[in-house]
Amino acid sequence: MSVLSEAKSLIKQSLNAVQAPRNRKEFLSSLHNDENKPAILLTNTAAYRNLGDHAITMGEYAFLDHYFPGYQVIEITAPQWRNMRGLDIKYSMPNVEAVFLHGGGYMGTLWGGNEENNAMSQINHAGDLPCVYFPQTVFYEGGSAAVSLKERQKFYQAHENTLFCMRDRRSYDFMRKEFSFAKTRTIYTPDIALFLDDPIGQQARYGVTLCFRHDEEKASDDASLKHIVALLDRQQLSHHYTDTVADHSFPLTQREDEVHDKLREFKSSQLVITDRLHAMVFCAITHTPCIAFNNINGKVEGVNQWIKDLDYVRLTVPEAVTEDLIAELIYCDTSRSQSTRQLLQGAYDDMSRSLAGFTGLRMQVQGE
Incomplete structure (x- = not known):
């Protein structure tokens, strides 16, 4: 890098550091957080074109609204978090009682680890707040798998405030073996998109x-x-x-x-x-x-x-x-x-109890 390029880079970093507090303040005001009401922070949600990920987010909202109706849900997407450059969650949003990390299939190396790195950053900036991964698939492969796995093991062992929901048996067994220190905070649950009800009326079927x-x-x-x-x-x-x-x-x-x-x-x-x-x-x-x-x-x-x-x-x-x-x-x-929600109601009820026990959130189950 030339002296001029290095100087430009340093100036840009300095400007970002100066602007960051103002950017965070503007961003926080855009979240419409009612500071007088307890909140759940839903983070790392997708902002791109994958409709499966968006259905997962809709399922997460529906699940939280059903079992934890006493809380407002504040959403921060993955790109928004990256732009915030290390928001102190507990300090900036003192009414947040738990952090829920978007579910999906991004744990491991299959997609380069970028979204999991983002999630780990959020856990890092949550202080001692309980953090929960919504149902995930975990998969390690390739030459970097061993190194990445070791890094993740070290991180999650140091962050005992994190609970893992695994949506398939292979991922559940893998977590309990390779992250054995987290056995008691790893649970087997359905994919959260299956919590959605069918919103579409009767349709003629063709082809x-x-x-x-x-x-x-x-x-x-x-x-x-x-x-x-x-x-x-x-x-x-x-x-x-x-x-x-x-x-x-x-x-x-x-x-x-x-x-x-x-x-x-x-x-x-x-x-x-x-x-x-x-x-x-x-x-x-x-x-x-x-x-x-x-x-x-x-x-x-x-x-x-x-x-x-x-x-x-x-x-x-x-x-x-x-x-x-x-x-x-x-x-x-x-x-x-x-409906898939009816089919899996017992599993979702069990999941909600596990999450309430881990996070301390007040839950509501119909019939109780």
Whole structure:
């Protein structure tokens, strides 16, 4: 780096340091925090186009509102946190009684660790406030896995105020083995998006929707997709392609509308075939027949264990899909099926009790 470049960098850092307090003050005022009411801080939420992540956030809000209605929920997205450069949560928001970290599949090395690093920063700046990871999948692979795992072990051992919710059995077992010091603060829970009720009215169903990954988590190859399409063509079933990643950016004020539009698209299908976790979850929520394939870190199979009693959602492998299976699911009557919240009510009740016990939050369970 040249002397001039280094000088410019130092000036920029100095200006950021000077502006940071004012930026934090402006940001805090934008949160509409009623300081006279106890609060839960929901952090690290997604602000990009992945509708699965936005459905998770909606599920988190619904869960907190249902079990902890006495608290206001204040949301800070992952990009907002990065821009705050180390906000002291306990000092800046003294009415916050617990920090809840956005769920998903970002623990480990699969996505480079950036979102988990962000979450760890939030835990670091929470002081002694209890911190809870909403349901997660954890996955380590590659040459950096051993180093990253050791760093995470050291961090979480030093932060005993953190509780881990794991949404699949493999992640739960991994955490209890590799983070054995946190056995008593690791629990097995459903994916939080499954807490959502179906918001879409009755829809006429037509054709088959194909929703496949094109990223690091993809496990099915192109030959598998061609096999599926050939089966549909032989049965003269129309099909179209979609994704649970929106093809456009949108403000958070449109989060609910965007997720509902995708739910409506799925509910208008006779059948969805997918290797995306939240495409399967959207089908479960909307009572839409679904054939699901696993992905590279096993989270589709893991979360499917929670909804395996829904006979209209089938987990299999591409080569096992037949014309008979497609026909069976297309003509499957899903109208009398339980909602996913009803199906998993007991598990969510248990989860809420564990969270209340760990955080000290006052909870409310219907019937108690």
